[in-house]
Every structure is written in structure tokens, then in C-alpha cells.
Amino acid sequence: MAEETQVADVVAEPVATEAPSEAVNQEFNFREHISEELREDPSLSGYKDLNSMAKSLINAQKMVGADKVAIPGSWATDDDWSQVYSKLGRPDEAASYELDGGELVDETSMGHFKEMAHKAGLNAKQAQMIISGYTDMVTEANTQTQTQSEDKQIAMETELKKDWGERYGRNLAQANAVLDQFGGEEISTETDLGNGQRLGDNKEIIKFLSKVGNFMHEKIGEDSFSGRDSEPGLKDSDIDSMLAKLTAPNTPYWDKNHPQHDIDVNEALRLRELRNG
Numbered sequence: 001m002a003e004e005t006q007v008a009d010v011v012a013e014p015v016a017t018e019a020p021s022e023a024v025n026q027e028f029n030f031r032e033h034i035s036e037e038l039r040e041d042p043s044l045s046g047y048k049d050l051n052s053m054a055k056s057l058i059n060a061q062k063m064v065g066a067d068k069v070a071i072p073g074s075w076a077t078d079d080d081w082s083q084v085y086s087k088l089g090r091p092d093e094a095a096s097y098e099l100d101g102g103e104l105v106d107e108t109s110m111g112h113f114k115e116m117a118h119k120a121g122l123n124a125k126q127a128q129m130i131i132s133g134y135t136d137m138v139t140e141a142n143t144q145t146q147t148q149s150e151d152k153q154i155a156m157e158t159e160l161k162k163d164w165g166e167r168y169g170r171n172l173a174q175a176n177a178v179l180d181q182f183g184g185e186e187i188s189t190e191t192d193l194g195n196g197q198r199l200g201d202n203k204e205i206i207k208f209l210s211k212v213g214n215f216m217h218e219k220i221g222e223d224s225f226s227g228r229d230s231e232p233g234l235k236d237s238d239i240d241s242m243l244a245k246l247t248a249p250n251t252p253y254w255d256k257n258h259p260q261h262d263i264d265v266n267e268a269l270r271l272r273e274l275r276n277g
Contacts, residue, residue, distance in 0.1 A: 028049070028050070030047075030049065030050040030053065031044070069084055069087045069088065070084075071084070072084065081121065082121075084121070085121030085122075085123075088121070088123055089123030089124065089125070090118065090121055090122060090123050091118065091123075091124065093118065094111075094114040094115045094117070094118035094119075095114065097114045097117060097118070097124055097127055098124065099113075099114065099124070099127055099128050099131050100128065100131070100132075101113075101131050101134075101135055102135050104135045104138050104139065105131065105134075105135065110131075113127075113131060114127070117130070149198065149201065149259075150258075150259045152197070152198075152201045153200065153201055153259030153260065154259055156200075156201050156202070156203050156206070157259070157262075157263075159203055160172065160203060160206065160207075163207075169266050171210040171213075171214070172206070172210065172263060172266065172267075173213075173266060173267055173270040174209075174210050174212075174213025174214060174217065175206050175207075175209035175210040175212075175213055176189075176209075176263070176267045176270075177213055177267075177270070178209045178210075178212045178213045178216070179199075179209055180242050187199065188200075189260065189263075200260065200263075239271050239274055242271055243268060243271050243272070246264055246267060246268050246271070247264075247268055251264065252264050253265060253268060
């Protein structure tokens with residue numbers, strides 16, 4: 001009993017334990033672990049953490065083995081630049097270009113362009129862009145020229161109708177008759193006068209030809225000038241030839257929108273009257 005009482009009298013003292021420290025949860029900032037002179041470098045501003053910077057470094061290392069083009073300096077020779085052009089996609093020879101110049105660029109012109117493109121170091125895509133740009137420019141210029149020509153023709157017709165009044169059709173037919181009789185294949189209403197103007201667009205020349213026709217009509221006689229078998233008029237075979245030329249396919253005679261259409265139709269009517277008269 002004495003031992004039990006002694007044991008009971010012993011009071012166990014509490015074991016002292018150290019209070020746990022407060023956990024500090026702070027995001028790891030890799031910039032605090034690099035030199036001060038590098039921390040604020042702008043090239044690091046795009047990296048949010050150490051992993052993103054490591055990934056960028058790995059990608060950069062992979063690019064080290066990629067094919068690169070060194071730009072020659074001022075000391076470079078033509079051969080140095082030739083190597084650069086080849087790496088950038090220039091064909092081995094000018095004939096290897098496959099370019100489309102449409103109907104505006106003939107074979108000779110295309111061959112010359114390929115030589116120049118190769119000498120300039122152009123790849124196929126660059127060369128095609130240039131040739132396409134050129135053909136577009138020429139097409140637009142031709143369209144503008146055609147429009148201007150039609151405008152001049154309409155203006156000339158308007159002025160002649162105002163000057164001639166009811167005699168417009170007859171005077172114009174006589175002018176065309178003189179031109180057909182003496183102009184031959186060398187001179188026609190389409191003849192370029194050297195200043196961008198066609199003969200058929202020049203009002204003064206048309207008036208002059210009409211006066212010549214009137215003079216011949218008065219002095220020689222209608223039958224002689226109008227195409228009966230006497231000289232210097234037209235023979236039936238001559239009229240047939242003129243009609244065939246005037247009404248050939250793809251001529252203004254068949255195109256109602258062409259400024260020369262009405263003139264050619266009137267002339268064809270006149271010639272048929274002469275032929276059947």
C-alpha cells in the first residue's frame with residue numbers, strides 16, 4: 001500500500017513543447033537570386049517565373065542548329081551575295097523561274113525579265129509579284145487609252161454633226177470613200193498620227209477628205225467617182241473588197257458599242273447602194 005500511495009502522490013509534470021512557427025507562403029521570385037545588374041534588364045520582363053525563362057532558354061538552344069542566313073557586310077563580293085540569294089529561294093538558273101505574264105508578256109520579254117530577276121536575286125514569289133504588278137499596270141493603261149480614244153471619237157462625231165447637220169452622213173461617206181480609194185492598206189481611220197491620235201479622230205482631216213470627195217463628185221461626176229466602171233472611180237470588184245474589209249468579223253461594224261460602228265454601218269450601206277446602183 002505504501003508503494004501505491006507513493007505512486008499516487010507523484011504528479012506528472014507536463015512536457016514542454018516548442019510552439020510551431022507561423023508558415024510563410026511567399027511566391028518564389030527568381031529575380032532575387034540573380035545579380036542586381038541583371039534583375040531589371042528589359043529582356044526579363046516577359047518571364048513570370050523560373051520555368052518560363054527556362055523554357056525560353058531551351059527553345060533558343062534548339063534554334064542554334066537551325067539553318068541561318070548571314071547578311072554580308074560592305075566587303076561582300078557578288079559571289080557572297082549569290083549564296084545569300086540561293087538560301088533565300090532564288091532558282092539555280094533564270095530559266096527555272098515558272099512565271100505567268102498573261103498575254104501581255106511575250107516569250108522574248110519574259111526571258112529577259114527572268115534574267116534580270118535572277119541577277120537581282122529574286123525568289124519565284126517575288127518575281128511573280130513584280131511581273132503581275134507590271135501586267136496589271138499595262139492593262140489599266142490600255143483600258144484608259146481605249147476609253148480616251150472612244151471619248152475623242154464621240155466628241156469628233158458630235159462636232160461634225162453640229163457642223164454638217166443633215167449632210168453629216170453624206171459628207172462622212174465621201175470622206176471614207178476618198179480614204180478607201182487612195183489610202184489603201186497603209187492609211188485608214190486607225191492610222192496613228194504620231195501624237196497618240198488616230199486619223200479617224202481628227203476632225204480637220206475628216207473635213208478635208210470630205211471636201212476632196214465633194215470636189216471629185218462635182219468635177220468628175222457621181223457615176224465616175226461613185227464606183228462605176230470608169231476611172232478614177234471604183235469597180236464592182238473594188239466595192240466587194242471594201243465591203244468585205246469593212247464587215248469582217250470582230251470589226252467595229254459588228255460592235256454597237258464601238259465609236260466607229262455607226263460610221264462603218266453608213267459606209268457599208270453606201271457601198272451596197274453603189275454596188276447595186
